[in-house]
Structure formats: structure tokens, C-alpha cells
Amino acid sequence: MALEIYNTLTRKKEVFTPIHEGRVGMYICGPTVYSDSHVGHAKAYIMGDIVSRYLRFLGYEVTYVQNITDVGHLTDDADEGEDKLDVAARKQKKHPMEIAEFYTRRYYEDMDALNIRRPDIAPRATGHIIEQIELIKELLEKGFAYEVDGNVYFDVSKDKDYGKLSGRKTEEQEASGRVEARSDKRSPQDFALWKRAEKGHVLRWPSPWGDGYPGWHIECSAMSMKYLGQTIDIHGGGLENQFPHHECEIAQSESATGKPFVKYWIHNNMVTTGGVKMGKSLGNSAYLRDLYQQYNPLSLRFTILQSHYRGTTEFVPEAIKSAEAGYEKLLGSYDRLKQAVGDVVLPPLDRSNTIVQRFIEAMDDDFNTAKAIAVLYDLATETNNAIAAKEKEKLPILLTIWQNLAGDVLGILPLASSSKSSDVSPALMNLIIKWRKEARERRDFAMSDAIRKELDEAGVVLEDSKEGTSWRLK
Secondary structure: OOOEEEEOOOOEEEEOOOOEOOEEEEEEOOOEOOOOOEHHHHHHHHHHHHHHHHHHHOOOEEEEEEOEEOOOOEOOOOOOOOEHHHHHHHHHOOOHHHHHHHHHHHHHHHHHHOOOOOOOEOOEHHHHHHHHHHHHHHHHHOOOEEEEOOEEEEOHHHOOOOOOOOOOOHHHHHOOOOOOOOOOOOOOOOEEEEEEOOOOOOOOEOOOOOOEEEOHHHHHHHHHHHHHOOOEEEEEEEHHHHHHHHHHHHHHHHHHHOOOOEEEEEEEOOEEEOOEEOOOOOOOOOEHHHHOOOOOHHHHHHHHHOOOOOOOEEOOHHHHHHHHHHHHHHHHHHHHHHHHHOOOOOOOOOOOOHHHHHHHHHHHEOOOHHHHHHHHHHHHHHHHHHHHOOOOOOHHHHHHHHHHHHHHHOOOOOOHHHOOHHHOOHHHHHHHHHHHHHHHHOOOHHHHHHHHHHHHHOOEEEEEEOOEEEEEEO
């Protein structure tokens, strides 16, 4: 078996072979920090998290870079409009950097709740202005860019491969309606590398072309190449970034270096509700902080993992509740197993195990988390059977499998460090369960139900089965 990744650039699945044996450099486009994160962000960054987790599970040394865009992302996602940070700052009467700091902190809090591991390097665009200016200077020297009155543009006509990622030809781009009112471009397809700072623009830096700020696209090229080299293994992001953002990254990077920019491009598809794309600009975004008031964040992670990253994810209450029920079922099996095993040293993972092999086969198929979760349901059945049959020698083996597959790779097991287990005494819980059992035996169901309800409100779930009653934290 070998990992195969669908490469957006070649439009086919390819066996993954890193540039340097045993090491992987990957870059996922991070958020523009002007407002809170929504479900679309969750899908993109869960994808990046899964890719990095699985590569590490396979034994690769991974350097995962995810940027923070805190300047240059304009309101029309191209070269016109205002900087999104400036707009938010003006509305809230704050400095743009205060907005960036506030929402960057909230972004990481939201991702932490989804059990998304933080990237190894999280560069900020404002912290890499020098690198961006140097890259722009190189493009000017090589004739791929031109300067007009403080604005610097990339000359798309000089790059014969422009459009190879998205498949959009320059004629189609010209007819797409993205023709800016600004007249200083040689062609509507040319894109900004550096923008002149107009009067009142707060985010501005000195440059050889006057005070200004970088274009959105140049940021990711400069930061990814600084930390991962001129050619990187994996670059990903949302499908909406394929054009123009990633297309422009390729053009400017390869024109500057003369080398391939990225070996494998991966793009996650949209999150929809009622078949309509969710997004801030459409006003139908589901903000994660609001959803966390209704659902366990790990249930939301599980919901997203039930669809392949390249497919659309229908995000409606019915789908979330259905996924939540399946997730609770899996957690129930895992928690009963933990209690049955107790505090023992677990054996190493046996990768020849049939369940493990089937899981690897699913993940090797372009990170197919939907198939991988189906394997976990079979693991739950095997776990329940082993507990019922009192196969004590088998239980630690199964617990190792759970912790590696559901925990380390899929990230759906609650983290001990984030749980409230230290606040709950197992001995006390066993006593409460005993009292509830006695209440049921004397047919005092009102007391039994009251105990369950009080515990549920306190964040403790009781689960009854043929083997007795177990408990776990929400």
C-alpha cells in the first residue's frame, strides 16, 4: 500500500513521494484575521490537520506552515476594494493591528476546541514585509513585473503557463468580469504585487516604490519559500483559493526561481447549507463560537470528517445531529473499554492488525476519512464483543488501536489535558452509579432519572448496557 493524493495540478491521484526522503514540508493558507472563524474555516483547517497527522502516523517528519494574513487581503479578493483589516478597524474604531491580534487569538481558541493541532510555524504577513519586497524586486529585475506610480504588477503575459492550476485561460479570465476600474495595469489579468498606500491608509511600509503594502498573493509565496524552500511538497487551501490566489502564487514563485513551486496541490471543497455555499460574503456563515453553544466541538469535527475533503459538506442541524449520534456511539465503546482496561501500560500498535490495515487503506486513498470512520464502527463492534466476552488479554490491544487511529490520526477522542476528569472522582462516580442502580431496583425511577439529569447538566454522561452502567465526560 502507498499513500495516493489527488493533485489538483495534474487532476489525478498520484503516489506521494516527498522531495526529501522521510521529510515533508506543507503549507496551508491561513485565515485573514478580521472576524471570527466559521464552518468553512473549520473544514479547511481540519483538512490540513488530518494531512499532517496522517503523514506523521506514516513516520514522516513534517514541517507544517500556516500563515496569518493581517494585511493586503482586499474586499474583492483581487486588486480592488479596501483592506479587510482596515474596514473592520474603522467599524470598531480600533487600530488594524488590534483587530488582527484580537481575532488571531480567537481563531486559535476556535481551532483548539476542534482539536486542531497548531502549525509548526505560523508566520504573519506583516512580519515578512522585507521578504516580500525582495521577491518583488527579483520579479522586476527578471522582467516579470512592472511599476506604475507606486503600484507594482505581475505581467501575466510573460508567464505562458499562467492558468495551469485552475485551467482558466486568459481569454476566460478577461470575460469573467474581473476588470478593475484602475487604468494603470497593462492588462486586466495582471495582478498586484505591491499597492500604493493612499492617504489615510494605516497599514503602510516604505519600499523602493514609495509607501505601500503588499498584495495578497505575494505574501504566501514569500512566507512558504522562506520556511520550506523554493519547491515544497504540499500546498493546500479552500477550493475558492484555487483562482486567483494559488494561480498567482505559482506564477510569481516559479517566475522568480525558475523551479516548480509545489509538487502536490490539495483543495478542500465547500461547506453548503441547503445546497448553497456558506461564506461571510453571502451572510450565511455559521460561526464556530455560536455552534459551540449548541454542539460539542468534536461532534462538529466528526461531522466534517464524515465527508471526503474534496466533496461538499452539507451543514444543517439534521446532519449534525445524525453525526453526533454516531459519534456518541463510538465514544461510548471507547469509554467502556478504558474503564475495562484500567491503568495499565499499553502495547505498541500492531500495524498488521486487520482493523489497522483497513484504516490505513482508507487513509491512503487520498485521506478518505469517511471510509476510515466506517472502520472505526467495526472497531467499536469488536470492542463491545471483547468486553462482553471478558477477553481481558485483547482489551489493551484494542485500546492502543483506538488511541492511534481515532485519537492520533482523526483527532476525535477528547484530550485528557482539556477534559475535566481531574475534577471528577471515579470512586465517587461509582458510588453514584450504585445509588442510581439501587433506586431503579426499588422502582424509584423518578430518583434514577433525576440522578441522570443532574449528572448530564454537570457534564457527565451515563450509559446503560447489558454489562452495567458506565460514565464519561461530555
